[in-house]
Amino acid sequence: MTKRKILEKDKTVTGFNVGINIGKDAGQTIMHCHIHLIPRRNGDVAEPQGGIRNVIPRKERY
Template sequence: MSDCIFCKGLPRVMENDLCYALYDIHPVSPGHALIIPKRHFEQIFEATSEEMTAIRDLLVRMKGEIDSERSPDGYNVWVNCGEAAGQIVMHAHLHLIPRYRGQAVDVRGHAKAGD
Protein backbone atom coordinates (compact mmCIF):
# COMPACT_ATOMS: atom_id res chain seq x y z
CA MET A 1 0.00 0.00 0.00
CA SER A 2 1.45 3.33 -1.04
CA ASP A 3 0.31 5.20 2.09
CA CYS A 4 1.65 2.61 4.57
CA ILE A 5 4.84 3.73 6.32
CA PHE A 6 6.01 0.11 6.67
CA CYS A 7 5.57 -0.52 2.92
CA LYS A 8 7.96 2.36 2.11
CA GLY A 9 11.73 2.03 1.98
CA LEU A 10 12.63 2.46 5.65
CA PRO A 11 16.22 1.99 6.91
CA ARG A 12 16.60 -1.67 7.87
CA VAL A 13 18.91 -3.25 10.42
CA MET A 14 18.48 -6.70 8.88
CA GLU A 15 16.09 -8.61 6.64
CA ASN A 16 15.28 -11.91 5.02
CA ASP A 17 13.10 -12.71 2.01
CA LEU A 18 9.78 -12.12 3.80
CA CYS A 19 10.36 -9.56 6.56
CA TYR A 20 12.71 -6.93 7.91
CA ALA A 21 13.78 -5.43 11.24
CA LEU A 22 14.42 -1.86 12.29
CA TYR A 23 14.71 0.17 15.47
CA ASP A 24 11.49 1.86 16.61
CA ILE A 25 11.57 5.65 16.15
CA HIS A 26 9.59 6.01 19.41
CA PRO A 27 11.22 3.36 21.63
CA VAL A 28 9.70 2.47 24.99
CA SER A 29 13.14 1.14 25.99
CA PRO A 30 16.66 1.51 24.52
CA GLY A 31 17.04 -0.98 21.66
CA HIS A 32 13.27 -1.37 21.01
CA ALA A 33 13.00 -3.01 17.58
CA LEU A 34 10.21 -3.90 15.17
CA ILE A 35 9.93 -7.05 13.05
CA ILE A 36 7.81 -6.25 9.99
CA PRO A 37 6.53 -8.56 7.23
CA LYS A 38 7.25 -7.21 3.73
CA ARG A 39 3.79 -8.19 2.49
CA HIS A 40 1.10 -5.76 3.63
CA PHE A 41 -1.56 -7.25 5.91
CA GLU A 42 -3.08 -5.80 9.06
CA GLN A 43 -2.86 -8.47 11.74
CA ILE A 44 -0.36 -11.19 12.56
CA PHE A 45 -3.17 -13.76 12.32
CA GLU A 46 -3.10 -13.23 8.53
CA ALA A 47 0.55 -14.30 8.18
CA THR A 48 1.34 -17.44 6.23
CA SER A 49 3.32 -20.21 7.91
CA GLU A 50 6.33 -19.16 5.81
CA GLU A 51 5.98 -15.57 7.03
CA MET A 52 5.71 -16.74 10.65
CA THR A 53 8.94 -18.73 10.21
CA ALA A 54 10.65 -15.68 8.68
CA ILE A 55 9.38 -13.47 11.53
CA ARG A 56 10.74 -15.92 14.11
CA ASP A 57 14.09 -16.02 12.28
CA LEU A 58 14.45 -12.24 12.44
CA LEU A 59 13.17 -12.09 16.01
CA VAL A 60 15.99 -14.43 17.10
CA ARG A 61 18.62 -12.68 14.95
CA MET A 62 17.57 -9.22 16.15
CA LYS A 63 17.68 -10.42 19.78
CA GLY A 64 21.29 -11.48 19.16
CA GLU A 65 22.09 -8.04 17.77
CA ILE A 66 20.52 -6.28 20.76
CA ASP A 67 22.21 -8.69 23.21
CA SER A 68 25.60 -7.81 21.66
CA GLU A 69 25.01 -4.07 21.67
CA ARG A 70 23.10 -3.53 24.92
CA SER A 71 23.13 -6.65 27.16
CA PRO A 72 19.53 -6.33 28.40
CA ASP A 73 18.25 -8.34 31.36
CA GLY A 74 15.06 -9.51 29.63
CA TYR A 75 12.64 -8.92 26.76
CA ASN A 76 9.00 -8.29 25.97
CA VAL A 77 7.75 -9.60 22.63
CA TRP A 78 4.63 -7.62 21.92
CA VAL A 79 1.95 -7.70 19.20
CA ASN A 80 -1.00 -5.31 19.04
CA CYS A 81 -3.81 -6.58 16.79
CA GLY A 82 -6.42 -3.97 15.94
CA GLU A 83 -7.01 -0.39 16.97
CA ALA A 84 -8.74 -1.44 20.22
CA ALA A 85 -5.55 -3.30 21.20
CA GLY A 86 -3.34 -0.26 20.57
CA GLN A 87 -2.23 -0.96 16.99
CA ILE A 88 -1.34 2.38 15.42
CA VAL A 89 0.18 1.33 12.08
CA MET A 90 -2.25 -1.02 10.36
CA HIS A 91 0.49 -3.25 8.96
CA ALA A 92 1.26 -6.33 11.06
CA HIS A 93 4.45 -6.09 13.13
CA LEU A 94 6.04 -7.39 16.33
CA HIS A 95 7.79 -5.32 18.98
CA LEU A 96 11.01 -6.71 20.46
CA ILE A 97 11.53 -4.67 23.62
CA PRO A 98 14.69 -5.11 25.68
CA ARG A 99 14.23 -4.64 29.42
CA TYR A 100 16.77 -3.65 32.04
CA ARG A 101 16.91 -4.18 35.81
CA GLY A 102 15.31 -1.30 37.67
CA GLN A 103 13.34 -0.16 34.63
CA ALA A 104 9.63 0.49 35.20
CA VAL A 105 7.58 -1.89 33.07
CA ASP A 106 3.89 -1.65 32.21
CA VAL A 107 3.13 -4.69 30.06
CA ARG A 108 -0.51 -3.64 29.75
CA GLY A 109 0.35 -0.81 27.39
CA HIS A 110 -1.23 2.58 27.96
CA ALA A 111 -4.86 1.51 28.42
CA LYS A 112 -6.56 2.18 31.73
CA ALA A 113 -9.60 0.45 33.20
CA GLY A 114 -12.73 1.95 31.71
CA ASP A 115 -10.97 3.27 28.59
Protein backbone atom coordinates in the same frame (compact mmCIF):
# COMPACT_ATOMS: atom_id res chain seq x y z
CA MET B 1 16.88 -5.34 15.32
CA THR B 2 17.23 -8.98 16.33
CA LYS B 3 17.57 -10.27 19.88
CA ARG B 4 21.16 -11.30 19.19
CA LYS B 5 22.11 -7.84 17.88
CA ILE B 6 20.49 -6.15 20.86
CA LEU B 7 22.38 -8.40 23.28
CA GLU B 8 25.69 -7.83 21.45
CA LYS B 9 25.19 -4.04 21.45
CA ASP B 10 23.88 -3.61 25.01
CA LYS B 11 25.23 -5.94 27.70
CA THR B 12 22.79 -4.51 30.29
CA VAL B 13 19.81 -6.21 28.60
CA THR B 14 18.82 -9.27 30.65
CA GLY B 15 15.35 -10.06 29.30
CA PHE B 16 12.67 -9.20 26.76
CA ASN B 17 8.94 -8.64 26.52
CA VAL B 18 7.12 -9.27 23.24
CA GLY B 19 4.14 -7.09 22.33
CA ILE B 20 1.64 -7.32 19.48
CA ASN B 21 -1.25 -4.92 18.83
CA ILE B 22 -3.99 -6.59 16.78
CA GLY B 23 -6.74 -4.28 15.56
CA LYS B 24 -7.41 -0.56 15.72
CA ASP B 25 -8.99 -0.76 19.18
CA ALA B 26 -5.82 -2.42 20.48
CA GLY B 27 -3.65 0.43 19.18
CA GLN B 28 -2.63 -0.98 15.80
CA THR B 29 -2.26 1.86 13.30
CA ILE B 30 -0.85 0.01 10.27
CA MET B 31 -2.67 -3.22 9.48
CA HIS B 32 0.17 -5.66 9.04
CA CYS B 33 2.10 -8.07 11.24
CA HIS B 34 4.18 -5.95 13.59
CA ILE B 35 5.90 -7.35 16.68
CA HIS B 36 7.55 -5.24 19.37
CA LEU B 37 10.64 -6.72 21.03
CA ILE B 38 11.08 -4.73 24.23
CA PRO B 39 14.49 -5.05 25.91
CA ARG B 40 14.43 -5.22 29.71
CA ARG B 41 17.14 -4.72 32.29
CA ASN B 42 17.59 -5.91 35.85
CA GLY B 43 16.13 -3.17 38.03
CA ASP B 44 14.45 -1.17 35.22
CA VAL B 45 11.27 -1.26 37.33
CA ALA B 46 10.84 -1.96 41.03
CA GLU B 47 8.48 -4.93 40.54
CA PRO B 48 8.67 -6.51 37.06
CA GLN B 49 5.69 -8.82 37.65
CA GLY B 50 2.97 -8.00 35.16
CA GLY B 51 5.25 -7.66 32.15
CA ILE B 52 5.01 -4.58 29.98
CA ARG B 53 2.39 -2.90 32.15
CA ASN B 54 5.23 -1.82 34.44
CA VAL B 55 7.20 -0.26 31.58
CA ILE B 56 4.50 2.40 31.02
CA PRO B 57 4.49 5.00 33.83
CA ARG B 58 1.21 5.24 35.77
CA LYS B 59 -0.23 2.19 33.95
CA GLU B 60 1.19 -0.57 36.12
CA ARG B 61 -1.84 -0.84 38.44
CA TYR B 62 -5.03 -1.55 36.50
